Amino acid sequence: MNNKGIFIAIEGPIGAGKTTLANLLNDYLGYTLLREIVEENPFLSKFYTDIKEYALQTEAFFLFNRVKQLEDVNKNILSKCNGVVSDYHIVKNLIFAGITLDNNQFHRYKQVYNIFVNDLPQPDIIIYLNSNTDVLMRRIASRDRSFERQMDRNYIDNLRNEYKYYFNPLSIKHNFTGKEPIIIEVDNSDLDFLNNQSDKKYIIDKVEKAISSLGGNLECSN
Ligand SMILES: Nc1ncnc2c1ncn2[C@@H]1O[C@H](COP(=O)(O)OP(=O)(O)OP(=O)(O)O)[C@@H](O)[C@H]1O
C-alpha cells in the first residue's frame, strides 16, 4: 500500500521540454516542484569542452546531488502526503553515464548508483518526453545556455537512443528499482503545451487518468 504523496517525474533527452512541462503540471496540480541542479554543477561547463576528461566528476556530482534532493523530498514532502512533480528521474544518471564513462568506470558507477538508489522514493508516474533530434537541437539552441552552444548532434543522437533503450517496455523492469511506474510516453516534437490549449489538455488528461488509476491504492488523498 502506498502511503506517500503522488510522485510524478518527467524524463527525456536534453531540451525535450521537461522543465517546461514540470512547471505547467505543477501549477495545474498544486504539487511541489523538484528542479534538477544544473548551473550549480561546477564541472558541467568544463565537461562540454572535454567529455572524457570531466565525465566522472560530472556524473558523480549529479548522482549525489540527486540522491540528497530525493532524500529531502521524501522526508519533507512525500511522507507528509504531499505530491511532487520532478523535472528529472534519477535513472538519467545511468543514461548519461552509460555514454560518457568508459566501461570500467560505468561498471563501478552502477554499483554505487544501485546502493544509493535502492532506498529512494520511486515515482508513481513517469512522463517520458521524446522529440526528434532536429527539434532537440533547435530547442537547445534557442534556449542558449552558454555551455551548450557547441552541442554535438551525435551526443544528442546517442542520448536519444539510450533513452529509447531505457524506456523500452521490455527493459523497464530491469532499469527501474521498486514498483514499476506508470509510463506515459509522449512525442512532443510537434506539441506545444504552453501556447496550444488542445496540446495542454492532451497531456493533462493523460496525467489525470494515470493519477486516478493510482487512487484506489493510495492512503493519502492528494
Ligand atoms: N513543446 C515545446 N514546443 C516548443 N518549444 C518548447 C517546448 N517545450 C519546451 N520548449 C522550449 O525548448 C527549450 C528547452 O525546454 P526545457 O528547458 O523545458 O527542456 P528540458 O528538457 O528541461 O531541458 P534540459 O534537459 O536541458 O534541462 C526552452 O527554450 C523551452 O521554452
Ligand SMILES: Nc1nc(=O)c2ncn([C@H]3C[C@H](O)[C@@H](CO)O3)c2[nH]1
Ligand atoms: N553528463 C551529464 N550527466 C547527467 O546526469 C546530466 N543531467 C543533466 N545533464 C546536463 C544536460 C544539460 O546540458 C543540462 C541540463 O539538463 O545538464 C547531465 N549531464
